[in-house]
Amino acid sequence: MSRAVQPASSGRARFTLDPAFRVGTVDPRLFGSFVEHLGRCVYTGLYEPGHPSADANGLRTDVLDLVRELGVTVIRYPGGNFVSGYRWEDSVGPVEERPRRLDPAWRSTETNRFGLSEFMGFLRELGGPAEPMMAVNLGTRGVEDALRLQEYANHPSGTALSDLRRAHGDKEPFGIRLWCLGNEMDGPWQTGHKTAEEYGRLAAETARAMRQLDPDVQLVACGSSGRAMPTFAAWEATVLAETYDLVDYVSLHAYYEELDGDRDSFLASAVDMETFIDAVVATCDHIGARLKSPKKINLSFDEWNVWYQSRTETQAGSLDWPEAPRLLEDNYTVTDAVVLGSLLIALLRHADRVTVACLAQLVNVIAPILTEPGGPAWRQTTFFPFAQASRHGRGEVLDVRVAAPTYPTAKYGDVPLLHATAVRADDGTVTVFAVNRDQARPLPLEVALHGLELSRIAEHTALADADPDARNTLAAPDRVTPHPVTGTTLADGTLTAVLEPLSWNVIRLA
Numbered sequence: 142m143s144r145a146v147q148p149a150s151s152g153r154a155r156f157t158l159d160p161a162f163r164v165g166t167v168d169p170r171l172f173g174s175f176v177e178h179l180g181r182c183v184y185t186g187l188y189e190p191g192h193p194s195a196d197a198n199g200l201r202t203d204v205l206d207l208v209r210e211l212g213v214t215v216i217r218y219p220g221g222n223f224v225s226g227y228r229w230e231d232s233v234g235p236v237e238e239r240p241r242r243l244d245p246a247w248r249s250t251e252t253n254r255f256g257l258s259e260f261m262g263f264l265r266e267l268g269g270p271a272e273p274m275m276a277v278n279l280g281t282r283g284v285e286d287a288l289r290l291q292e293y294a295n296h297p298s299g300t301a302l303s304d305l306r307r308a309h310g311d312k313e314p315f316g317i318r319l320w321c322l323g324n325e326m327d328g329p330w331q332t333g334h335k336t337a338e339e340y341g342r343l344a345a346e347t348a349r350a351m352r353q354l355d356p357d358v359q360l361v362a363c364g365s366s367g368r369a370m371p372t373f374a375a376w377e378a379t380v381l382a383e384t385y386d387l388v389d390y391v392s393l394h395a396y397y398e399e400l401d402g403d404r405d406s407f408l409a410s411a412v413d414m415e416t417f418i419d420a421v422v423a424t425c426d427h428i429g430a431r432l433k434s435p436k437k438i439n440l441s442f443d444e445w446n447v448w449y450q451s452r453t454e455t456q457a458g459s460l461d462w463p464e465a466p467r468l469l470e471d472n473y474t475v476t477d478a479v480v481l482g483s484l485l486i487a488l489l490r491h492a493d494r495v496t497v498a499c500l501a502q503l504v505n506v507i508a509p510i511l512t513e514p515g516g517p518a519w520r521q522t523t524f525f526p527f528a529q530a531s532r533h534g535r536g537e538v539l540d541v542r543v544a545a546p547t548y549p550t551a552k553y554g555d556v557p558l559l560h561a562t563a564v565r566a567d568d569g570t571v572t573v574f575a576v577n578r579d580q581a582r583p584l585p586l587e588v589a590l591h592g593l594e595l596s597r598i599a600e601h602t603a604l605a606d607a608d609p610d611a612r613n614t615l616a617a618p619d620r621v622t623p624h625p626v627t628g629t630t631l632a633d634g635t636l637t638a639v640l641e642p643l644s645w646n647v648i649r650l651a
């Protein structure tokens with residue numbers, strides 16, 4: 142699609158940073174991910190006994206290394222649509238006794254060779270701060286099953302289920318704090334799909350019971366599976382009216398793709414994400430106001446990514462019930478990575494209310510990491526913005542009000558060419574994350590720094606390429622990586638940079 146850059150007042154993008162004007166503190170849980178029993182996320186993704194890099198537990202150490210580098214802080218498990226038919230007890234105990242089951246969500250055979258205990262072992266093996274975010278099945282199951290799973294996972298000992306866990310070899314309780322009350326229950330594709338009234342009641346009953354076992358659990362109620370759902374916002378209002386005092390979060394899910402060659406709109410996907418967040422915050426606060434509650438419900442954006450969903454629809458129709466088929470294995474381009482960076486910027490810009498977020502998913506399935514069975518693991522283009530944001534996006538988000546030239550988009554009208562945020566770390570360093578949405582032209586940027594003791598550019602890197610469709614593949618796993626940018630200056634309280642066309646930028650000021 143052709144488009145002309147409107148000559149803004151100066152053709153340059155500007156904003157001001159001042160530590161007096163802040164959005165909020167970044168919750169480390171903003172850099173979460175998601176492992177679902179779907180395709181090859183688990184099997185031949187993170188778990189592949191017999192692989193040259195596998196450890197004694199069958200975990201691929203090449204993948205573990207990449208997950209560490211990615212910097213994920215919380216991992217949602219085991220679904221996704223999969224959880225709505227999940228029988229957790231099939232996934233624990235001696236591996237050779239575990240049943241094979243049909244997974245209706247993805248029309249696959251689940252072998253249960255990897256289960257709850259193996260997932261907790263995977264988190265332990267990561268050795269970092271990644272915590273579990275466990276979903277309970279509110280599709281085919283309900284309150285009793287959630288309680289049984291909670292007792293098995295978290296009770297120290299002395300009851301049938303906690304002693305069963307110990308007999309299975311896990312002497313210490315798993316200590317799972319964060320729980321999802323089902324998954325996308327508004328979606329007609331969901332096994333056990335419900336109306337808002339039905340789900341609201343079930344979520345409230347389950348939450349109340351889980352709190353009876355442990356008042357400190359943190360609970361996520363299902364919001365809509367997308368802003369385009371016909372019941373969006375009404376669903377949230379009905380569910381929260383039932384659950385407001387019982388849950389801590391409401392979930393949001395959003396996936397973006399380039400459709401019909403409309404790259405301009407695709408590059409502006411974060412406009413939709415920010416509108417979505419604002420609408421859910423308004424809905425939460427409306428219910429809070431109606432209930433005269435001082436409590437605020439936070440947002441768990443626990444599925445977000447670029448996903449070429451229109452291609453997936455042709456993949457999932459088989460009734461052959463394969464084991465770990467290749468599903469949703471999108472191979473991301475530079476353009477996809479720039480959009481993903483922009484989505485990260487959107488999340489950071491709302492860090493006051495979005496306090497959990499999970500990039501869906503972690504390995505192979507719409508993921509930043511790809512693997513070959515018996516072969517290597519490598520970083521997709523989208524790996525880099527996530528890893529950089531997780532590493533440098535910790536601290537206080539500063540309030541960034543951009544003045545920038547705009548460009549016309551079919552979906553979102555006129556959109557600023559610059560999308561940006563900035564995070565101030567505890568040591569005073571500031572990192573600017575910025576996307577230039579202009580596909581053809583560099584964008585000059587000027588940032589006025591007020592009240593910040595910053596004297597030098599520590600680093601400016603960009604992810605951009607002469608070929609916006611360049612990807613990392615098995616044959617060329619390092620084709621795309623961020624590169625250093627020269628010429629960025631900091632003088633007289635002004636940062637001056639030029640952002641390459643269609644680029645994701647990380648500028649660190651020390």
Ligand code: AHR
Pocket residue numbers: 177179220221222223324325366444501502
């Ligand atoms: O992440 C892939 C799928 O997208 C999840 O299983 C589901 O929750 C969503 O629709």
